[in-house]
Amino acid sequence: MRTLVILGSATMLAACGGDTGAQSAGSVAPPTGPAATHSFVNPTETKTYEGLGGVQSYDYSTRSDQGYQDGQLYAADANTARSSGISVAYNPRDAIFELTISQPLGNVEVAAFRFQDPQHRTDFDGAVGPQAGVPEFAANKQIQYLQADAATDTGSALSGNDPLADGAERSDYFVGAAGSSSTVNTLFYQKPGTTTKYVTYAGFVRNVLSANEVSEDGAPPALQQNYGLDRAAFVFGERTANGAVPKTGSASFTGDMIASMVFNPMGDTDPGFPSYLQWIEGSNTTSVDFASLAVTTELTGTVHAPTLDAYTSWASALPAGSRFAASATATLDLINKGGFTGSFDKASFTRPGMDDFTVSIAGSSLDGAFFGPNGEEIGAGFRIVGGTPDERIDIVGAFTGKK
Incomplete structure (x- = not known):
């Protein structure tokens, strides 16, 4: 389990992209007492939110004299509205974001990581941008990117002419010479107020990379690249007090969805087939019947390209542009669950140039809550776990919605 502690000072968190303004965040706690001046879009008070979503981690290594991923360790976990x-803490006076993740079942621990330097703000517009594995969204999504190194000791990167770098030229990740290491953390989120006023969605990417030289049985030395890849997708915002959630009638909520995924169904037919992490970007429609306590959710999305490593085949069972669809049902239980909980009954992918793929679901979860003074918006996290033997398919995601 990788644990990271970084503390820093103030930073100015203006919106990335030039003209979208400074960023802000509000509180997850239900409102109590007189109305405050704070708001989620334009906060005036320091607040801490609880996130609702999931994490995944994938650790392994590759070698310049081999063509597969070795020492694979995968884990994931999805939380609930009450756990x-x-x-995410935000201090509007000093414009500091501080992220904490503690999900040991998913092998992801981030201890009070602060994004503090003005240059932590980044985007995809220039020569310097977010690290490999961070999804690039359409400009109208107004996604803000904050990125920082932590405990980094970076050696020289290999050139394409280095004999040990053969097979590394297509790697999206940093490829280092023996003794090099790199740890980079990225938090991204949709600017509050873009599509929803009381909740927003976010993601986290941490790549822990290193390299060492290995030699066996008198063979020429080979270069080993080590990968520790963490991902998270979640929502955060100003939760609705239980007493303010409607008790009668029904409502339909629509909004955005993101998810991080590993998709490798090739274990039986090609045991050396690599597993890559990919993002899904899309939307959701959720219907809530407050009287009967029934909730239904439909997700649709488009799959981003996989993030490739060094020395593997770069083959992917799920090409960029594949379409994702899933449906779930849940039950509203504010007292015991703090929102709604349920599971998925189907999930599938439509793949360009390949057969459609239906996920055999072994386990799944949907955990959501209401946001805003009177439940005007929703936010939820979810997970879908594939159940076919010798497949590694796992999706963790989050979505927001408004009436």
């Missing part, structure tokens, strides 16, 4: 394990 978060994710928090």
